[in-house]
Amino acid sequence: MSDPNRVYIFDTTLRDGEQSPGASMNPQEKLEIAKQLALLKVDVIEAGFPVSSKGDFEAVHTIAQEVHGPAICALARAIEKDIKVAADALEGASKKRLHTFIATSAIHMEHKLKMTPDQVLKKAGEMVEYAKSLVDEIEFSPEDAGRSEKSFLYEIIELAISKGATSINIPDTVGYTTPLEFGQLIKDIKNNVPNIDQAIISVHCHNDLGLATANSLAAIMNGARQVECTINGIGERAGNASLEEIAMILKTRHDLGLNTNINTKQLIRTSKLVSNISGIFVQANKAIVGANAFAHESGIHQDGMLKNQSTYEIMNPEDVGILATQIPLGPRSGKHALKSRLAQLGFDNLSEEMLADLYTGFSKLADQKKRVDDRDLYALASNQSLENEISVTFELVHVQVTCGSGNLPTASVILRDQRDKTNILKGAELGTGPVDAICKCIRKLTKADCTLIEFTVKSVTEGIDSLGEVFIRIRDDNSKGVYSGHAAKTDIVIASAQAYLNAINRFFERKEGLKLSPQSTEAGI
């Protein structure tokens, strides 16, 4: 018998999270995140909305075939074509789920769908039945449930279950409800839908009023047993309920008597990966994964902490992947020390080759910085694993810039074309600044038809010798596909060159058919 106190975690970072403005990810990046979500031990990965674009279809399909452990879920509107495409994308998954939805609030039915409630009801019944003929596990969502009439909700949920839905997801699509209301809604559904015991109740809360986590918790307290959430709370508009908050609430407040299967020690690593790939940085005071989440500033607090940690700390930092021993590694630290610290940080699945590359990067950094702390290691290791995902068409051999007041910013760059290693490309360009000059030069040498659409730089640690992390996005001028590049170095000019070249290599990877296509700009939801 399944544990009645178990709360299932349905991660929608790759679907609703990707709907965050500017967060679109290419299939290769989605695969990288999906592998990490499997290490985090989420129960379900909503990998995408296959009918929305070729890229999304490929991403779901690849994840279905390559990621095992969690169930892989694909989203579909309650439309036959969507459902068929979603089922096709899931082909090969060891555990698959199809998630279909239709709006049930008066506002959505009248203005968006232009359908009557009877038409919506009929459509929902038919489409759940059709989906069930293709996939066994079916999730049904009455979109905008938070603003739907309760009697209509009961009716449509009962019908969906009778047609084979195994999960009923209640979305607060616009983040409008309050915890008391949302908890009551779940309780009412439990008490008024006769066949509700044949399905698991799930919730999906948006954060428009900052209540997504509180509403999800209220729902769990009233009988929901699946929470849909995203890493770092990213998602449409103000985002979704944050996975790390839900997981740590249930772990820290074990007196609530509920549990998840999440390996919380992987939370920081997952948060950093999603932030690096999506380009959406985590605010310093973000609960659980923010840089300040476990920092104690005031003298009184520090004094209390020294006397007893429980005075001001309700969670053990080690439980989320922050190491208690903060002895930084340095130039004299060996490969073994690096390996064991990385394993403690959650990077316990590195190949010998990756470890050797990382050790080279670490040694260089340790020579420059002398003290390499966990934040540096996270940046180095995330950087390395992202680079390993790209096939390198052009290698950066040399970059040099001159700039300053009175000087024209000029970059000279040398690249090696890996398709023909004797082909060494050399060039120099002027720019409005050093980064602009580098990007222009690399673009000219590689002949990539693309435009830089985003450039962000931030420091990993405090101090002038900090690693600088650069995140770049480029858009293919023809296909409009978006590619991202990321690099971390103590010299932000070199990091910029490498990040730009990583994005360009992704562009060529696709062009030459080596890997999957980027997210296209075709219809979304």
Ligand code: KIV
């Ligand atoms: O917010 C929402 O209603 C959704 C549905 C597709 C579940 O994302």
Ligand code: ZN
């Ligand atoms: Zn949503």
